[in-house]
């Protein structure tokens with residue numbers, strides 16, 4: 226047996242993401258430019274949409290608060306020394322969450338009356354801030370308009386409650402005309418109640434100035450992806466935070482009639498060369514991405530061919546004759562927007578960044594170059 230010290234060091238697989246802190250800072254400034262009078266919760270649920278909250282923290286210091294749904298992560302943030310507000314977007318799931326919130330100073334969304342019962346069982350100190358959520362038409366979480374003012378009065382009567390922010394979340398802010406009705410429903414339900422207000426997600430920050438109010442809640446735009454199906458992140462002035470890369474580990478020369486991958490889902494109609502990329506669905510690349518999904522090899526845009534496997538996928542090398550084994554591949558990032566890959570695979574950029582697998586190496590860059 227080899228002594229431990231003489232073991233060679235295992236090299237990581239080529240699939241890796243690089244997180245750009247300058248890009249995140251840029252996107253946060255973009256939020257400020259669009260909603261200059263509003264404070265901003267940076268939405269960091271799901272480990273910052275899969276980017277890795279820990280890595281991003283240094284670039285989030287300009288946010289006014291962080292918003293998420295996971296209590297263990299909120300506690301971790303306090304232990305890490307995050308002193309600014311933290312908002313729990315779905316509020317407490319059980320009474321112990323309310324106690325934790327009071328102890329470490331979390332703001333809680335309140336979307337159903339059980340959560341008010343739990344708050345009423347707290348001692349009067351320390352007091353905590355709440356966001357009272359209206360169901361303005363999404364029919365996911367929130368009080369009905371007819372119950373909203375009653376819920377507010379119940380909260381206002383509690384000694385454990387400090388500030389009450391009035392909140393709603395839009396179902397259709399990414400569609401033309403999509404937030405008009407919800408904003409009207411909110412204003413109607415909130416009539417006569419004191420501000421602050423918090424309404425806007427990324428799509429509303431970009432398209433609905435009437436929804437900016439006191440606190441905006443940007444998520445996807447912070448990460449440099451688009452909340453809209455038909456407008457690119459670049460056209461919105463956003464910079465991609467995640468760069469997902471790997472390398473070629475194989476090359477094949479095909480004759481007309483040769484097939485590629487499982488199910489022979491792609492068949493060459495002429496002689497062509499293809500490259501095999503060390504990245505598959507077990508890395509978080511979408512298995513449903515069909516032949517033709519954009520990808521870049523040696524900085525040149527090309528397309529995938531055939532079915533995505535667990536650890537590999539194939540690319541057409543026709544536009545990149547110089548490609549060799551070892552050549553760099555961009556799955557998504559600066560050259561291939563994640564939104565384009567998502568559209569090709571029938572999903573949204575949110576799902577792709579959230580799905581990066583644990584085995585993918587993670588790197589962070591603090592300067593402009595990656």
Ligand SMILES: *Cc1c(COP(=O)(O)O)cnc(C)c1O
Nearest residue numbers: 268314394426427442443444445
């Ligand atoms: C996730 C979330 C957001 C952020 O939405 P984006 O579309 O990513 O900007 C805002 N508010 C609530 C309540 C959320 O759950």
